[in-house]
Amino acid sequence: MVPTHLFLLTLLLLLPPCSPLAPPLDVAIIGGGPCGLATAIALHKASPSTSVRIYERDPYPFAPKGATVAISRAGWRALRCIDRPVHDELRAACAAVESLRILPIRAGSPATAAPGFARRALFLAGLLNKLLRRLRLRPLPIIKVNLWHSVRCTLAARAVALLGPAALQAGALASVSPSPAGGFSLTFSGAPPVSARVVLACDGASSATRLLCPLEPQAGELLADEGKSVWRGLAPGVAAGGAAFFLRDAEEELLAVTFPAGDGGSSWTVAAKALEGKSKGPADALERLLGVLPPRDPSYEPLERLYRCVEATPAGAIENRLKIRRFGEGAPPFGAATSGLAFLGDAAHPVRPTGEGIALALEDAWALGDVVKRAGGVGPDQLRAYEVGRLPRVRQVSGRVKKVADAYYKGGGGGDEPVEKVERMRMKPL
Ligand SMILES: Cc1cc2nc3c(=O)[nH]c(=O)nc-3n(C[C@H](O)[C@H](O)[C@H](O)COP(=O)(O)OP(=O)(O)OC[C@H]3O[C@@H](n4cnc5c(N)ncnc54)[C@H](O)[C@@H]3O)c2cc1C
Structure with missing residues (x-):
């Protein structure tokens, strides 16, 4: 009869070595x-x-x-x-935005509610950049995006x-x-x-x-649910030529934005009144988006351009609820x-x-x-x-x-939060 402790010792020696637990x-x-x-x-x-x-x-x-x-x-x-x-x-x-225009999303809609001074300043900046390009000088970026x-x-x-x-x-x-x-x-x-x-x-x-x-x-x-759905996508095949467009419909709270993407193509974002439910994936998100856009209008280039971007989005769109x-x-x-x-x-x-x-x-x-x-x-x-x-x-x-x-x-107004001056944050290299 082998004593228990000797039996256990032999067993331990015969067992393969345990792999050490991964340290946390x-x-x-x-x-x-x-x-x-x-x-x-x-x-x-x-x-x-x-x-x-x-x-x-x-x-x-x-x-x-x-x-x-x-x-x-x-x-x-x-x-x-x-x-x-x-x-x-x-x-x-970064991709440089050389002109940025705020336009109504439908042809013939009244002027958008965007503040007039902002529209005029952007119009002048676009004009200046057009002139600089004609003179073969580098346009001044209005903003830079990634x-x-x-x-x-x-x-x-x-x-x-x-x-x-x-x-x-x-x-x-x-x-x-x-x-x-x-x-x-x-x-x-x-x-x-x-x-x-x-x-x-x-x-x-x-x-x-x-x-x-x-x-x-x-x-x-x-x-807080903002009551908006947001769609985003990339349209690599649609050249933007440095131009960004904001298409809006203040009444319906519909906003569509196209931007130049760094690869020469475009990117786009649409925000609209929230839709019920969730999209089942990128293709479904695109379907849902087409349901909120105004119908195509070949005579209105800004909206056509948005449609070209949306349709040229290879991987479909992502849709989120804005919170x-x-x-x-x-x-x-x-x-x-x-x-x-x-x-x-x-x-x-x-x-x-x-x-x-x-x-x-x-x-x-x-x-x-x-x-x-x-x-x-x-x-x-x-x-x-x-x-x-x-x-x-x-x-x-x-x-x-x-x-x-x-x-x-x-087109104005503001949030219900009191807006204090936002101070510059002091930072130094880590
Ligand atoms: C796909 C996507 C695209 C966006 N595009 C834009 C845009 O074009 N313009 C804009 O202004 N803002 C965009 N945003 C929002 C913006 O990026 C955020 O406000 C900002 O980047 C904050 O970054 P974040 O890393 O905190 O969050 P997010 O950018 O949302 O990143 C969160 C990350 O967590 C990952 N994740 C989620 N759940 C899990 C999980 N269970 N396990 C592991 N990983 C998980 C996601 O895949 C994602 O990579 C986008 C967000 C996402 C997720």
Whole structure:
């Protein structure tokens, strides 16, 4: 008879060696949009020994989608302070808008409600640029724009170069469970499970992380529905020649915008009164969009141009319901309720689409990087410090964006938020 302890010892020796458990990550970032990718770069710059991994539901390299983003000055400054090379690359990829016209969406409609001075200033700028082109001089850009897709690709390539290829994983978050000892266990569809000390939700306005964390306020409490559907797409085959068009119908609150895209083609965005239900995919989104546009009119070139763009969108359109973060009375607190978790970018504070959404997301990335750099690492305390420091500016910028967007949609007026002066944010390189 073999004694039990000898039997167990023999068994242990015969067993193959166990593979060591993967060490927990310091930071798991959910969402590889502009915010998640910029945050990964910022954290790496702030604390190179911190292990960071981004989980993005779209496989990398990314397929083109989205439309144009006009990154505001504050966004560019944040990007430059996060990482100069990525800033310079994106700056060089900008498409210049040389003329911008605000027109009615239907031929013969009365003049749009856009402020007269703005229309006149834009008309003169367009005229000046026409003259400069005739004189073979370089036109002056009215604004410079990037594609959402190229922002995401450039940031992704830089994140992979700095953090290594394993830092960007294709995987959609499926579950997130805080563990009693601190930290989180996360599962994904498309990627192995992982544990992480800190989770940063950068997964956009319909944040899956928020949905999966029962302690967190959900979309119904946090977001105000703007009653609008927004469609976006890229039309690589439709040349824009530096011209942007805003086609509006103030009464129906319909706004269609076409912009030059960096590749010589066009990008387009349409905002209209919200449609019932959700689109089933890009082709269905396009069908739904055609239902809200005025019928084709071959005699009215601006609308024909929009139709050419929409029909030349190879991957179909993306459709979203416009929702913005509520602030003030009755709104849930800005900070996350779960220790070790923070929301950044559109997952924390979606705004109306005037270009400030992406700038706020880049500022968030820098601001968290700055807190982490000063603390020498990242943990729940740094996340809370970030949220406290960030709230006043996010609130101010959100209020201003609402006001600006009301002027677009309604031809004047403003939001109900008091608009304070938005101070320039002081930033230095990470
Ligand atoms: C496809 C798309 C196109 C856009 N195009 C424009 C545009 O043309 N013009 C404009 O002004 N604004 C656009 N926006 C919105 C704008 O980009 C945001 O205001 C701004 O970029 C904030 O960035 P963000 O990274 O916080 O959020 P987002 O840009 O929304 O990025 C969120 C990221 O999270 C990923 N994600 C979502 N759920 C999961 C999950 N469960 N697991 C893993 N990953 C997940 C998404 O795929 C996405 O990459 C677009 C947003 C999206 C998602």
